[in-house]
Amino acid sequence: FETEEHTLRELRIFLREICKKLANNRLFYMFTKPVDTEEVPDYPTIIKQPMDLETMMTKVDFHQYECAKDFLNDIELIVQNALEYNPAKTSADKQIRHRACSLRDYAFTLIKNEMDSDFEDKCQDISKKR
Numbered sequence: 461f462e463t464e465e466h467t468l469r470e471l472r473i474f475l476r477e478i479c480k481k482l483a484n485n486r487l488f489y490m491f492t493k494p495v496d497t498e499e500v501p502d503y504p505t506i507i508k509q510p511m512d513l514e515t516m517m518t519k520v521d522f523h524q525y526e527c528a529k530d531f532l533n534d535i536e537l538i539v540q541n542a543l544e545y546n547p548a549k550t551s552a553d554k555q556i557r558h559r560a561c562s563l564r565d566y567a568f569t570l571i572k573n574e575m576d577s578d579f580e581d582k583c584q585d586i587s588k589k590r
């Protein structure tokens with residue numbers, strides 16, 4: 461019968477697909493790699509928990525997500541970081557904030573449309589027990 465490990469393996473396969481789709485969308489290129497702290501030295505003084513899509517792909521491989529909710533929490537971290545670090549009225553900051561909101565809507569909608577809700581419930585039950 462299917463063990464919990466088979467369920468979590470299936471989750472990793474699914475999350476890699478989602479991560480790839482988001483990272484390959486040209487709209488979201490600015491979220492694909494960590495912000496370069498050489499280029500932006502004050503970034504770590506303002507953003508205490510950086511996150512990006514490449515780091516999320518690594519977290520999948522390191523078994524650091526036990527359900528889709530955990531994955532979406534890191535998407536939300538990318539979004540909040542972008543809104544906090546880029547608050548200005550300038551068109552550059554406005555576009556970053558707009559793209560961040562777009563990333564959130566794409567990710568949540570993609571997962572809602574492509575994931576069986578019973579499968580996510582099973583993953584969350586496993587996660588809660590651990």
Ligand SMILES: O=C(C1CCC1)N1C[C@@H]2C[C@H]3C[C@@H](O)[C@@H](O)[C@]2(C1)O3
Nearest residue numbers: 490491495499500541542545546556
């Ligand atoms: O917040 C971000 C990324 C965008 C979403 C994540 N950055 C902080 C810098 C401010 C702005 C312009 C460039 O200086 C560039 O380095 C960054 C990268 O965009």
